[in-house]
Amino acid sequence: MAEITPNKVLDARGLQCPMPVVKTSQEIKTIGVGEVLQVLATDPGSMADITAWCKSTGNELLNMEKGGGVFTFYIKRVR
Amino acid sequence: MLTRFVDTIRQRFSRPLQYYQDICVRCGACIDACHFYVVSGDPAHIPAYRMTLAKKVMQGRVSDGNRLHNWYREAWGQESRTAAELERAMWECTGCRRCAVFCPFALDTALLVSAGRYSLLQEGIGPQMIAEIGNAEVSKGEIIEMIQEFYVDQTKELEARLQKEFAPDLRIPVEKEGARVLYVPLVGEHAIVPLAKVFHAAQEDWTLSLFTATNHSFFVGDMDKARQAAHWIVQEARRLGVKAIAYPECGHATRTLLSFFESWFGDEIAGIERISVVQLVASYLAEGRIRVKSGTFDVPLTYHDPCNLGRNSGIFEEPRALLRAVATDFRELTPNRELNWCCGGGGGLIAAPEMKEIRMKAGRPKAEQIRQTGAQWVVTTCENCKTQLGDLNEHYGLGIEIKGLVDLVAEALAL
Ligand code: SF4
Ligand code: SF4
Numbered sequence: 196m197a198e199i200t201p202n203k204v205l206d207a208r209g210l211q212c213p214m215p216v217v218k219t220s221q222e223i224k225t226i227g228v229g230e231v232l233q234v235l236a237t238d239p240g241s242m243a244d245i246t247a248w249c250k251s252t253g254n255e256l257l258n259m260e261k262g263g264g265v266f267t268f269y270i271k272r273v274r
Numbered sequence: 275m276l277t278r279f280v281d282t283i284r285q286r287f288s289r290p291l292q293y294y295q296d297i298c299v300r301c302g303a304c305i306d307a308c309h310f311y312v313v314s315g316d317p318a319h320i321p322a323y324r325m326t327l328a329k330k331v332m333q334g335r336v337s338d339g340n341r342l343h344n345w346y347r348e349a350w351g352q353e354s355r356t357a358a359e360l361e362r363a364m365w366e367c368t369g370c371r372r373c374a375v376f377c378p379f380a381l382d383t384a385l386l387v388s389a390g391r392y393s394l395l396q397e398g399i400g401p402q403m404i405a406e407i408g409n410a411e412v413s414k415g416e417i418i419e420m421i422q423e424f425y426v427d428q429t430k431e432l433e434a435r436l437q438k439e440f441a442p443d444l445r446i447p448v449e450k451e452g453a454r455v456l457y458v459p460l461v462g463e464h465a466i467v468p469l470a471k472v473f474h475a476a477q478e479d480w481t482l483s484l485f486t487a488t489n490h491s492f493f494v495g496d497m498d499k500a501r502q503a504a505h506w507i508v509q510e511a512r513r514l515g516v517k518a519i520a521y522p523e524c525g526h527a528t529r530t531l532l533s534f535f536e537s538w539f540g541d542e543i544a545g546i547e548r549i550s551v552v553q554l555v556a557s558y559l560a561e562g563r564i565r566v567k568s569g570t571f572d573v574p575l576t577y578h579d580p581c582n583l584g585r586n587s588g589i590f591e592e593p594r595a596l597l598r599a600v601a602t603d604f605r606e607l608t609p610n611r612e613l614n615w616c617c618g619g620g621g622g623l624i625a626a627p628e629m630k631e632i633r634m635k636a637g638r639p640k641a642e643q644i645r646q647t648g649a650q651w652v653v654t655t656c657e658n659c660k661t662q663l664g665d666l667n668e669h670y671g672l673g674i675e676i677k678g679l680v681d682l683v684a685e686a687l688a689l
Contacts, residue, residue: 211661212461212488213407213625220406221627239428240461240486243414243421251413252406261424 199257199269201233202226208237208265215241216248223254223272231257234268242266275353276360280332282393286495287332291389294381295329298322304373304383309616310366313635318362321373321383327363328390331356357399364390365400366632368620369493370581375612387621392495400494401626408491412499415506418484422449425484432463436470441689444474449514450481456516457551458483458507458527460657465522468684472555475687476563480520483510487527488657492534493622501538504530508539511546518547520554523678525582525620525656532587552583552655555683556592559599566599570686574603575677576649578640578663579614580656593655593679600686605647615639619662634669637662641670653677 205222207215215236223232234245242259245268249256257269300322306312310319317323369384394400426448433446446466447453457473457480459465466482473480485507491499511519521531528550535543558564577597583589590611597604607614618637623629640663644652652663652674663676 211464212486212657213490216407216410217403217625217627220403238462239425242424242428243417243484243486244410244461246417246421247414248406248410250417251409 199231199233201269202230204233204235206235207241208235210236211238212240212244216244219245219248219270220252223270226272228272228274230272232270232272234270236266236268237264239266245270276331276357276397278396279360279393279399280334282396283328283332283389286389286393288385288389290382291386294379294386295325297379298325298381299379301378303376303378304381307373307376309368309370309372309618309636309639310632313638316362318359319366321377322381324363324367324383324390325381325386327360328386331360357397360390361394361399364394365629366636368581368616368618368623368636370616370620371585372581372613372616375585388495390495391493392497395494395496401622401628403627404490404622404625405494405496407625408489408494408496408499408503411486411488411490411503414485414503415509418506422484429466429482432466433470436467440471441474444470446470447481449484451514453481453514453516454479455518455520455554456481456483456507456511456514457520458485458487458522460488460522460524461486464678464681465657468678468680469522469551471684471687472558472564472680475689476558478558478563481514481516483507485510487521487524487531489527489530490622490625492526492530493625500530500534504535504538508535508542512542516546518549520549520551522551523655523657523680525580525586525658526622528589528656529582529586550583550587550589550655551680552589552596553592555680556595559596559683564683565688566683566686567688568599569602570600571651571682572602573650574605574648575601575651575653576605576607576644576647577610577679578607578617578644578652578654578659579611580654580659581614581616581620583655584614585612589655593653596679596683597653600682605649607643607647615643617659617662617666619658619665624658624661630665633662634665637666637669641666641672644672644674645670649674651675651677653679653682655679
């Protein structure tokens, strides 16, 4: 996958459920439709939470990756 | 005026709610039972008035359809005042049911609030965030396969770590067919680690769920979605053929499991025991399946009964039995058990950033209660309560530490 350049980064590392989703939801509203939010989280459960949140809100999860205990999500605002 | 609210709540107005409206005698016994009213003096927070207000709006007594009258009311800001009052009455409530304990007819304000919240959301009034998280929980079943492999890997890493730190033969089985207990955690390893240790010590035949127990749709009174989110877990339990579903230290989820699964799922859930880990771990101790080092903790500590485990599910003695087994200086809050003050963070308010200020206010009786005990640790069995107590600690400078009950048991295990 080509390198994704995010328009904004949300550092949700160290936050517990449901905060990564709450913050993601707040932050996505601050970027334009079509732009990309990068979310960093340390809680493994955020993988399911953020993926499911994208599905239910209709925003697009472009990619997720794991490295060094950090999970990185790239979410494109769709609406 | 509030037509979508009225249309929706009319449909949701069950017989019990109608009886409640009829039997309230305005005796006022509930007034000082509500922590919101105690700290705010706002009539919208009086349990009986919450009911009256809903009735007034439902009967159209705020608006009579006459355009001239409506224009007049509009000009005086009556409509927006009523909407704002209704918003406070329905959202600034933690569903703790303390009022019902004081009411001579056990009138259930929280049942009204549940219907009222759902109906207000149809007007766009209230914290949308809670509903949004609820929707994501409903979608989880559809994405679970995408993350399953990753989740299993992640759990293997955790297992390897615990084998090093705790016991070389500790296992964290995921999706194990035929296991006796399906444990449904919360997001985060803090909800898995202590249970993995206790299950290991009790030699329990268990397996970890791919799902989490939280159910935010329940907070906003969206019972269809609450049922849908919980249904993934019931399907998982049946697929694996487990004998019991155990829920973590989480108040509202425990309440769904113990009070709603039966009516939601009927035959589908027949023969599958439903149990809180607090009950399960207490049974291990009572049956001698685990042993603990008595007096492991000698700091003064107290126990906060989460409304949904205590008042709403009747789990009062199990946590106390566990605490007495591991602590030397256990102090009761006054009052406690069914009369305990709510922490002020229930009803999903934790997940709504705009509710932080009212949460801190509503937690004042709790903060005072804690201070009176002189306890250094406050132990509890609900994730919402833990977050709220942590926030109260900071806000009121209580100088306490918040602890999970099963955490303490796991730390005190004698292997
Ligand atoms: S359920 Fe609790 S918060 Fe709600 S009105 Fe009754 S006492 Fe107040
Ligand atoms: S205690 Fe019960 S009957 Fe009395 S005012 Fe409150 S709700 Fe009505």
